[in-house]
Amino acid sequence: MKARYLVPLAIFIAMLGFLGVGLKLDPREVPSPLIDKPAPVFRLQTLDAPARQLAADEMRGQVWLLNVWASWCGGCREEHPVLVELAKTRAVPIYGLDYKDQPGDARRWLTDFGNPYTATVSDPDGRTGIEYGVYGVPETFVIDKAGVIRYKQIGPITPKALQETILPLVRKLNAA
């Protein structure tokens, strides 16, 4: 008889568990189908010198980060000090993809807040962003020596994500 009354309680606790887990999940983080796929190719003008172009395959042979950012993006400002600090450690080269931005605004932004990027390329119409499945800046891809995407950070890189996920992965890929 007693067990009968425990059933609703058990169901309630199970529901609570599901809801609790649901609260922790971020619906904005949609797993990218591009993980373990070759990074889409691009050949774009660099932000500093529009006459110079940079192609994705020029980074072959090294582990690198592709950070998608824009001067209009609030999350990027939040993330920026983390990138500046990371650049100082020279742990991994960071390349920027300036997504749907005005080059003038972007250059001013880098002057004001510091430039952690080895190079930044401009994607004024967002076409390269679409190739990379970008839907919310900032986003960061970890790309290995063979040019394969190994990880995607959606939203700002937090110091925690950097220390616990990105840097260990970079070390592992560098050792490979």
Next chain:
Amino acid sequence: MLLKFLSPLLLAAMLAPAFAREAAPAAADPAAEARLMTLSSELRCLVCQNQTIADSNAELAVDLRNEIREKIQTGMSDAEIKDFMVARYGDFVLYRPPVKATTLALWVGPFLLLAVGGGVLFYNLRRRRQTVAEAELSRDDQALAESLLQPDKTKESL
């Protein structure tokens, strides 16, 4: 007097929604536009998540509509365009996700829950019918019930 000034403004405000229809890039081909609409109403906008690319005015949705329009013009089929989207944004962009291992719970789950619920209901109803059938009163209870159910006697006792 004030109304005289305001009325043209009010009229304009009332008419505004009529003009607020989205300015579609002058597409020469109405058939292609129709295809774009059906296609983009089956694709999710990842910025606003519960809107289709057709509904959403997020910048990404506008870009993706343009991308799809171009793909239609280059002669890609609907399936090819959907594959293009899935390759970049995952199955999540499809409002009707494909049946496969990762989406099995999504497709089968509701029916499973329905079956479990139906089973529990059926079991409980059957058990209740049995308990009702078993409920026979003892002779004393029967007498008590009868005495309580007779209105005259109750009145007397009052």
